[in-house]
Amino acid sequence: METRVVFHIDFDYFYAQCEETRSPELKSKPVCVCVFSDRGRDSGAIATANYTARKYGVKSGIPITFAKKRLHERSDAVFLPVDFDFYSKMSEKAMEIMKDNADIFEYVGKDEAYLDVTKRVEGDFKKAFHLAQQIKNSIRDKIKLSCSIGISPNKLISKIASNFQKPDGLTLILPNTIDVFLEPLKIRTIPGIGKKTEERFLEMKLETIQDLKKIDIFTLNKEFGRKTGAHIYNAIRGIDNDPVKEREASIQYSKISTLKDDSKDYQFLSENIQKLCNEVHRIVKKNNRMYKSVGIHFVQSDLSNKSKSRMLKSPTASIKELQKTADTLLKEALENQTITIRRVGVKVSELSEVQGQSDITSYF
Numbered sequence: 001m002e003t004r005v006v007f008h009i010d011f012d013y014f015y016a017q018c019e020e021t022r023s024p025e026l027k028s029k030p031v032c033v034c035v036f037s038d039r040g041r042d043s044g045a046i047a048t049a050n051y052t053a054r055k056y057g058v059k060s061g062i063p064i065t066f067a068k069k070r071l072h073e074r075s076d077a078v079f080l081p082v083d084f085d086f087y088s089k090m091s092e093k094a095m096e097i098m099k100d101n102a103d104i105f106e107y108v109g110k111d112e113a114y115l116d117v118t119k120r121v122e123g124d125f126k127k128a129f130h131l132a133q134q135i136k137n138s139i140r141d142k143i144k145l146s147c148s149i150g151i152s153p154n155k156l157i158s159k160i161a162s163n164f165q166k167p168d169g170l171t172l173i174l175p176n177t178i179d180v181f182l183e184p185l186k187i188r189t190i191p192g193i194g195k196k197t198e199e200r201f202l203e204m205k206l207e208t209i210q211d212l213k214k215i216d217i218f219t220l221n222k223e224f225g226r227k228t229g230a231h232i233y234n235a236i237r238g239i240d241n242d243p244v245k246e247r248e249a250s251i252q253y254s255k256i257s258t259l260k261d262d263s264k265d266y267q268f269l270s271e272n273i274q275k276l277c278n279e280v281h282r283i284v285k286k287n288n289r290m291y292k293s294v295g296i297h298f299v300q301s302d303l304s305n306k307s308k309s310r311m312l313k314s315p316t317a318s319i320k321e322l323q324k325t326a327d328t329l330l331k332e333a334l335e336n337q338t339i340t341i342r343r344v345g346v347k348v349s350e351l352s353e354v355q356g357q358s359d360i361t362s363y364f
């Protein structure tokens, strides 16, 4: 197989950086973007924080109250609620620039993507480095966002490389330097190796990728099963043949609301779900779209989540079909429901554009 040239691009402190772009005075302050739960006051978690706040130990996932304690000496610290719509718009603009610079573009999430650029740089890593610099400049000039890029012959190494020098990083790993790059890194750096796996290795006194290379494939298979065993064996040697696959952001429209009271009563939930269906339908109509998938979502009283979705036979924009499908899903979801529900949501996805007059009729 010919040597590929693959980029992994990841925005730095994404939600917080988006906030900085529209309020530049935030740049000098610690900024935390918060998912406030509907219990009011400071209950909820940090989605992300800028690098100034991170110096104080603030990071994704910690309770807002912890973050406030850690930042108590910074009276200028700012705690903002998440604004997903705004981040999505920023993301879309940046992704357009990436797409224009890729032979193959694979959307991973709002703040990251893989680009296969082999053809346009003619397999030349020096040209690739320049292209990556141009992409970074272009995203900075046009959208005011900084990102980090990893360049290597495959997705795995590029993903590790983009995270290697953050923020505003650009890390090139040539095919013959993969081993030197990987060996000193912690085992946990390999995507897919979580805390539990890391702990098992630590018990075996294995800390770095270099340590782990001493373990043969048979032992790995025995410990983790053949699939995971083989993945680990290849990954630590920098082997990854997974192609960059053309993939766009799958947009979906959804609405979620908090119930007046926690409940698992069908009638009560159904009324709320129907209201949400009307709201979602309004958005679908406004955007001139049809959808092929309908889903409902519960946030239960213990804050755990439950969702169900269904693929329709053909795309539609009919409110009746949305209501009917959501109702079926609700009935199914309520079978064996023991715990009460706190929030309900409705979403449609697998969207397509309404084309031509004939389809418009299905709107009403």
Ligand code: DGT
Binding pocket: 010, 011, 012, 013, 014, 015, 016, 035, 045, 046, 047, 048, 049, 060, 061, 111, 166, 167
């Ligand atoms: P970095 O390390 O400079 O790439 O920082 P981020 O914030 O871009 O981190 P990343 O790439 O892992 O995540 C991208 C966005 O996803 C981040 O800005 C907010 C969101 N996110 C990440 N982790 C969490 C989390 O634990 N909870 C919530 N609600 N959102 C999260």
Ligand code: CA
Binding pocket: 010, 011, 012, 013, 014, 111
């Ligand atoms: Ca990021």
Ligand code: CA
Binding pocket: 010, 011, 111, 112
């Ligand atoms: Ca990311």
